[in-house]
Amino acid sequence: MGTTPVTSTPVEAPKPAAKTNRIGLQVLDYRGGKTTLCAGCGHNVISERIIDAFYEMGVQPERLMKLSGIGCSSKSPAYFMSRSHSFNSVHGRMPSVATGALLANRTMKALGVSGDGDTASIGVGQFVHMMRRNVPLIYIIEDNGVYGLTKGQFSATADIGSKLKTGVINDLPPIDTCSLAIQLGATFVGRSFSGDKKQLLAMLKAAIAHNGTVVLDVISPCVTFNDHEGSTRSYKYMQEHEEAISEVGFVPHFQEIDVEYDPGTTINVEMHDGSHLRLRKLHEEYDPTDRIAAISALMSAHAKEEVLTGIFYIDTQKPSFTDMLNLVDEPLGTLPDERVRPGRQVLDDVMQRLM
Amino acid sequence: MATEHVALVAGAEGGTSVKPDTKQQSTQGNVVNDFSIQIATVNGSGSQSANLVLLKSIFRMGIPVSGKNLFPSNIAGLPTWYTIRASKDGYVARKKEIDVLIAMNPETSKEDMLSLPPGAAAIYEESANLQQFRDDVACYPVPFDKLTAAVCPEAKLRKLVKNMIYVGVAAQLLKMDMAAVEAALRKQFAKKVKAADLNWAAVQAGYDYSSTTFTKSDPFVLDVMNETAGKIIIDGNAAAALGCIFAGCTVAMWYPITPSSSLVENFIDYAKRYRVGEDGKATFAVVQAEDELAAIGAVFGAGWAGARAMTATSGPGISLMAEFAGLGYYAELPGVIFDVQRTGPSTGMPTRNQQGDLLSVAFLSHGDTKHIMLIPGSVKECYEMAQSAFDLTEQLQTPVFVMSDLDLGMNNWMSEPFAYPDKPLNRGKVLSAEDLTKLGGFARYKDVDGDGIGYRTLPGTDHPLAAYFTRGSGHNEKAQYTERPDDYFNNMERLAKKFETARSLVPRPEVVQTGKSKVGLIAFGTSDFATRESRDQLSKEYGLDADYLRLRAYPFSREVQEFVASHERVYVIEQNRDAQMLSLLKLDLPAEEIVKLRSIRHFNGLPIDARSVTDDLVTQEGI
Numbered sequence: 001m002g003t004t005p006v007t008s009t010p011v012e013a014p015k016p017a018a019k020t021n022r023i024g025l026q027v028l029d030y031r032g033g034k035t036t037l038c039a040g041c042g043h044n045v046i047s048e049r050i051i052d053a054f055y056e057m058g059v060q061p062e063r064l065m066k067l068s069g070i071g072c073s074s075k076s077p078a079y080f081m082s083r084s085h086s087f088n089s090v091h092g093r094m095p096s097v098a099t100g101a102l103l104a105n106r107t108m109k110a111l112g113v114s115g116d117g118d119t120a121s122i123g124v125g126q127f128v129h130m131m132r133r134n135v136p137l138i139y140i141i142e143d144n145g146v147y148g149l150t151k152g153q154f155s156a157t158a159d160i161g162s163k164l165k166t167g168v169i170n171d172l173p174p175i176d177t178c179s180l181a182i183q184l185g186a187t188f189v190g191r192s193f194s195g196d197k198k199q200l201l202a203m204l205k206a207a208i209a210h211n212g213t214v215v216l217d218v219i220s221p222c223v224t225f226n227d228h229e230g231s232t233r234s235y236k237y238m239q240e241h242e243e244a245i246s247e248v249g250f251v252p253h254f255q256e257i258d259v260e261y262d263p264g265t266t267i268n269v270e271m272h273d274g275s276h277l278r279l280r281k282l283h284e285e286y287d288p289t290d291r292i293a294a295i296s297a298l299m300s301a302h303a304k305e306e307v308l309t310g311i312f313y314i315d316t317q318k319p320s321f322t323d324m325l326n327l328v329d330e331p332l333g334t335l336p337d338e339r340v341r342p343g344r345q346v347l348d349d350v351m352q353r354l355m
Numbered sequence: 356m357a358t359e360h361v362a363l364v365a366g367a368e369g370g371t372s373v374k375p376d377t378k379q380q381s382t383q384g385n386v387v388n389d390f391s392i393q394i395a396t397v398n399g400s401g402s403q404s405a406n407l408v409l410l411k412s413i414f415r416m417g418i419p420v421s422g423k424n425l426f427p428s429n430i431a432g433l434p435t436w437y438t439i440r441a442s443k444d445g446y447v448a449r450k451k452e453i454d455v456l457i458a459m460n461p462e463t464s465k466e467d468m469l470s471l472p473p474g475a476a477a478i479y480e481e482s483a484n485l486q487q488f489r490d491d492v493a494c495y496p497v498p499f500d501k502l503t504a505a506v507c508p509e510a511k512l513r514k515l516v517k518n519m520i521y522v523g524v525a526a527q528l529l530k531m532d533m534a535a536v537e538a539a540l541r542k543q544f545a546k547k548v549k550a551a552d553l554n555w556a557a558v559q560a561g562y563d564y565s566s567t568t569f570t571k572s573d574p575f576v577l578d579v580m581n582e583t584a585g586k587i588i589i590d591g592n593a594a595a596a597l598g599c600i601f602a603g604c605t606v607a608m609w610y611p612i613t614p615s616s617s618l619v620e621n622f623i624d625y626a627k628r629y630r631v632g633e634d635g636k637a638t639f640a641v642v643q644a645e646d647e648l649a650a651i652g653a654v655f656g657a658g659w660a661g662a663r664a665m666t667a668t669s670g671p672g673i674s675l676m677a678e679f680a681g682l683g684y685y686a687e688l689p690g691v692i693f694d695v696q697r698t699g700p701s702t703g704m705p706t707r708n709q710q711g712d713l714l715s716v717a718f719l720s721h722g723d724t725k726h727i728m729l730i731p732g733s734v735k736e737c738y739e740m741a742q743s744a745f746d747l748t749e750q751l752q753t754p755v756f757v758m759s760d761l762d763l764g765m766n767n768w769m770s771e772p773f774a775y776p777d778k779p780l781n782r783g784k785v786l787s788a789e790d791l792t793k794l795g796g797f798a799r800y801k802d803v804d805g806d807g808i809g810y811r812t813l814p815g816t817d818h819p820l821a822a823y824f825t826r827g828s829g830h831n832e833k834a835q836y837t838e839r840p841d842d843y844f845n846n847m848e849r850l851a852k853k854f855e856t857a858r859s860l861v862p863r864p865e866v867v868q869t870g871k872s873k874v875g876l877i878a879f880g881t882s883d884f885a886t887r888e889s890r891d892q893l894s895k896e897y898g899l900d901a902d903y904l905r906l907r908a909y910p911f912s913r914e915v916q917e918f919v920a921s922h923e924r925v926y927v928i929e930q931n932r933d934a935q936m937l938s939l940l941k942l943d944l945p946a947e948e949i950v951k952l953r954s955i956r957h958f959n960g961l962p963i964d965a966r967s968v969t970d971d972l973v974t975q976e977g978i
Contacts, residue, residue, distance in 0.1 A: 029819075033836075062821060065660070065814045078824055078836060085814035087659060088826040089652065090678055096608075096649035100656025100664060103606045103640040105815050108660070126652070129645040328636045331815065332605035333661025337780050340603030340638050340663075342629040344775045350597060350625070351772040354587035 022058035022254055030055045032080040042194035042220025043073055043142045047080040049197065050111070050140075053204035054081060057252060064109045065101055069094040069123055072149055073115035073142035073220075092123025095130035098137050099321070105331035106322040109208070110137040117147045120156040120175040127177075131186040131213050136320040138207045138214040139186075141177055142194075144222035145233035152225030163230030177217045179298050182291050182313045187212035187320075189294070190248075190311040193238050194220040202248040203311060209253065209275035212320045219307060243301060245286055245310040249278035271316055279311060288314045386574045388418045388443035390454035392525065395467045396518070397460050399431025404554075405518035406437040408540045409525060410767060413441050414588055415535035417580040421447040422767045423962060428613070428706045434463045441577060444891075447768065448884035451964040455529070455575055457521045458485060459499075468492070476573035478524050493573035495565070497524055502564055506556045519554045523561020528569065530576045533562070587772050591763035592667075594734040595693055596621035597773065598741025599665055600629060603780050604691075606664035607641045608653035613705055614761040615667040615695035647672035651679040651692065655754075658689035659825060661785070661813040663745045667693035670712050671701040673719065680754055681720025684850070685828045687800070687809070689748040689755075689783070691741075696760040698960055707960030708761040710880055713935040716756050717909055722828070723847060727751065727857050728909040730758045732865075732883040734768045736907070742776055743862060749783035751857055752808060760930075762881040762962040784810040788818040796820040799834040800846060807853030854910060861908035864915060868902040874976070875922035877915075879906035879936060881962060882928050888965035889928075889972070896969070897978055901926075906936070911943050919948045926972055928955045930963050 019026050030051045035044050054064065061083035068074035070091035077086045089097045094112050102110055119127050119141045130137065145158040154162075157177065158170040181189045188210045192200040200218060207214040219238055221227045227234045232241075246267075251257055253274035261268060261278055267288060269277040279288055287293050294312040301308035328335070392409070396402040406422065413420040420441050427433040440450050452472045458464040458479035465488060468477055473491040481496040499517050507516040519540075526536050537555060544551035589597075595618050599607070609619040619641065626639045644650040650666040657664035668676070673694055683690055694716060698709040719726055727747060729740040740757055748755040784804075786797055791812070797820070800809045809832075812821040823834040831842045868875075878886035883905050893899040904918045919925050919940075927937040934954040941949050955971045957963035 060817075062815065062817050062819070067656075082824075083819055083822050085812075085822045086824045087656070088824070089655075090682055093648055093652045093679065096644070096652025097656035097659075099642070099649075100606060100608060100653030100658070100662075101660040101814065102656075103608075103642065103653065104657040104660035104662030104664070105813075108815055125645055126649055129649065133642075322640075325640050325642075326636055327640060328632065328638055331661065332638065332640060333657070333663075333813065334815075335603075335605065335638055337603060340605055340630070341601055341776070341780065346629050347597075347601065347773065347775050351587055354589050355585070355772075 021055050027055045030081050032082045033078045035079040037072055038224050040223040043076050045194040046142055046218055046220055047076050049200045049204055051080045052201055057205055057208045066111050067094045067098045068113045069118040071115040071118045073113055074118060077113050092118050093126055095126040099135050102322055104333035106327060107331055112137050112139045114141050116141060116143040116155040116157040120177055128184050131181055131184040133321040134185055134187055134212045134318055136211050136322055141217045142220040143217050144220050144226050146222050146226040148222050148225055159232040162232040165228055178312055179295050181215035182294050186215045187315040187318050188214040189313040191217045191309045193242055193309055194218055199248055202250045206250045206277050209271040209273045211272040241307045243306040243308050245283050245297060245308050247280040248311055251276040269314055384574055385576050387576050387578050388441050390575045391450040392439040392455040393453040394437045394457040395460045395463055396435055398427055398429050398433045398435040401515040402518045404543055405522050408522055408543050410439050411539035412531055412536040414583050415539055416532050416577060417583045419445045419582050423449055426706050434460050446888045448888050449962040449964045451966045476575060478521060495569050502560045506560045516557045519557035520561035523558040524565040527562045527565035528571060532579055586769050588767050588769055589734050590765055590767050591734050591737040591759050592618035593621040594737035595741045596625055598738040600625045601776055602742040602745040604663045604665050605639050606657040606662040608644050608650045609666050610644045610647045610650050612669045612672050614697055614765045615669050618667040618693055647675040651676040654690040655683050655688040665691040669695050669697050670699050673712055673716060677720050681722060681724045682827055683754040684724045686825050687752040689752055691744045691748055691755050693757045695764040704960050708962050710760055710930040714938060717939055725854055727755045728758050730879045730907055732880055732905055734770045735773060738773045746781040750781055760881055786810050786812050788816050791818040791820050798832045799823040801832040802849050806856040807849050858910045858912055863912050864907055865905040866914060872900050872902045873923040874901045875918055875925040876901050876903045877925055878928040882930055885963040885965045885968050886928050889968035892965055892969040916944055919944060919951055924953055925951050926953045926955050928968055930957050932958045
């Protein structure tokens with residue numbers, strides 16, 4: 001592949017004319033309700049990419065659980081993949097709901113949609129413990145630096161010096177959700193920009209192939225409250241300050257690997273399901289398996305006022321939380337009576353010991 | 356009825372049957388099998404084994420017995436008391452008076468001694484010299500350290516072994532059956548033969564010292580009965596855990612909090628033993644959460660995805676679960692929450708007993724929420740209601756709270772052995788892919804059957820019409836987002852109807868009624884034990900035969916109103932300051948019944964006792 005950018009578009013099927021994916025579904029089968037978010041909101045673009053990613057990966061919509069907390073971002077699961085069960089939960093508490101749902105049915109894929117307030121402020125407790133456990137969930141932070149639904153207060157990811165429309169300037173340091181994620185045990189950590197269609201789609205598809213906690217911090221400008229001059233989360237700011245650490249290419253497991261790559265410039269990661277990530281280095285020291293290097297890159301970029309994007313860290317070996325628990329293969333929730341209620345002699349045995 | 360057996364100890368049909376035993380009462384001047392023993396120790400001194408050996412020895416002698424651990428919030432150093440009550444009549448409530456004191460804590464021994472009624476007996480460390488404080492108490496000073504050193508060469512074990520000396524002294528003074536004591540001790544140390552031998556030697560040393568030194572000058576003796584054969588001893592938390600095992604609970608997420616922690620810990624023990632396949636794979640998942648918010652969130656997530664999920668907590672945890680509890684109510688999510696109640700608030704007396712969460716749980720959260728509460732009144736009901744709770748939560752698609760308390764949950768109680776469940780699990784209204792094909796779809800929140808309960812699907816149901824969107828109250832019958840007034844109103848009315856359905860599904864109260872008495876008593880949970888005993892006191896001492904209704908659930912079933920309607924005065928007996936159950940009754944009953952309600956409350960942190968109930972009632976009755 002060499003210097004040619006690796007694209008996420010499958011080389012063979014489906015052909016542009018074909019209306020179905022590898023499991024015979026149309027993109028229509030992945031759509032959701034009409035969005036009620038503002039026109040131009042970055043979140044809507046992310047929803048589009050989610051639809052594309054699940055369509056292109058050929059995930060049966062019924063095999064996905066969508067979960068969210070509270071906020072503009074957390075409304076968005078209603079706007080994609082209506083054929084998937086969805087749970088709009090409590091502010092900042094989606095990780096626990098997702099954890100429970102996955103314990104009940106570990107055979108499902110799970111996608112959590114959160115925002116910067118929902119994650120980094122009210123939800124930071126559950127966020128860190130989800131990552132510590134490596135709960136197998138794609139956790140997307142639709143990050144715009146403000147609370148939209150309550151009309152534009154700063155969130156905890158806002159940069160120092162970022163200005164609100166009202167002129168208020170943020171003077172507290174931001175929580176870098178990606179650094180936090182790498183430190184606390186998430187096994188797939190990246191940042192993207194809702195305006196970067198190609199990168200975001202490739203990252204989402206790779207996220208689907210991963211088994212463990214995926215944290216994707218997606219900068220998603222709020223056109224109503226945080227897209228003005230002086231904001232560090234505006235479209236303009238992102239266009240001027242985005243700095244990709246690598247170019248993300250993804251070869252799904254169902255596609256033949258006929259793309260060569262240059263091991264000197266591109267890192268190949270074989271994923272849980274047999275898919276391959278092809279990460280072409282744009283930074284000299286880039287090594288997505290090195291946590292310390294990843295955090296260092298994030299901190300350096302921040303010091304230079306760059307918004308670093310790409311996949312920063314990936315660990316395909318660490319077992320996911322539901323794997324660690326050594327559960328039966330079938331969903332716990334629907335095991336038949338005889339597998340969850342011990343027999344009469346067990347009770348007799350217990351009673352005997354208590355006499 | 357589920358609770359008949361609880362009366363193990365208390366005779367059938369609610370009342371406590373007094374069975375005069377001529378043999379026992381013939382022992383001249385003696386008080387046989389009817390007194391309490393209080394062991395005052397220092398927390399962390401390892402007295403629990405000794406206390407359990409005493410309790411179980413009495414049990415093995417066939418004498419109805421109960422034990423209560425009255426302990427501080429502390430790992431080591433603060434005073435703690437263990438109370439054992441032997442009662443030939445089967446009374447298991449805390450006895451207000453202490454008859455036999457074993458004073459092992461120098462910090463409290465003077466106060467312990469002074470609190471005894473005249474005629475009591477006291478065993479204590481010789482050097483404490485407690486006889487100086489009382490000349491109306493039978494005194495048995497024991498040189499514990501000297502006796503311990505003689506049987507236990509290893510100095511670091513002496514602190515523990517010392518406790519067994521008092522077992523021996525008490526056994527000798529109370530004329531206990533030493534074969535029963537040895538059997539109880541050897542079972543206690545089942546896997547550690549060396550420890551058993553050492554401890555048995557200490558018991559014997561205490562026994563020998565007592566028999567060669569003391570002339571018995573108190574009336575308290577234990578004599579073999581045949582009232583415990585076939586019975587078990589278990590605490591309420593272990594019983595509830597066992598109920599969860601047989602209810603097919605598959606997910607538990609919890610945050611440790613006294614007095615509920617041992618419920619989940621017991622669940623883990625049982626599940627590891629009985630719910631792991633030969634391939635080592637488990638049919639359960641237990642996760643220690645970061646806090647109670649996460650615990651309840653995971654329970655609802657799991658319940659939503661089809662699992663029988665539970666958590667166990669106490670008051671402070673309940674407070675933290677409030678927001679989620681509301682979502683559980685509105686989004687109609689199954690989940691079982693065990694609230695092992697204690698005194699409030701988070702700091703203060705967390706290891707003391709109270710029935711203090713009734714009002715907060717009944718309406719936990721914001722908006723118009725109300726919740727189902729099951730209220731076990733015995734260890735057997737902890738076991739049975741754990742199972743009912745899972746059936747009800749899935750049947751009704753709403754959270755179900757099981758309101759135990761510290762006294763029931765953490766103390767040992769005698770019981771009939773538990774019965775194997777005779778019905779299959781009731782998993783409620785869940786549609787499969789085949790159902791959806793047949794029906795051509797479904798509306799999640801439509802009241803198809805007229806009981807207020809809709810049909811649901813589980814994530815993973817392989818049908819394009821299976822999915823629905825779960826959110827709070829802003830949804831129509833088809834689970835679509837709406838803020839239309841009529842949709843909200845209709846949904847709320849349906850939820851209210853569902854609560855009415857619950858009224859007829861929850862466990863009914865247990866009623867003992869002659870039809871003659873003008874006075875009725877209402878109690879529930881651990882207030883039951885004292886109430887039963889108080890009824891006997893009222894009858895024997897005052898000729899007052901009060902009828903009795905024991906509540907077992909909220910919402911109240913129709914028997915409750917009927918009971919109040921058929922009496923002139925109804926005393927609601929509970930362990931909290933603000934008459935919380937009475938308040939709930941007031942919300943439910945018509946005005947002409949409310950005026951009949953009177954309140955008897957006990958709220959000093961100790962479990963309620965019969966004498967306090969009797970005295971309060973007699974005062975209010977003016978007799």
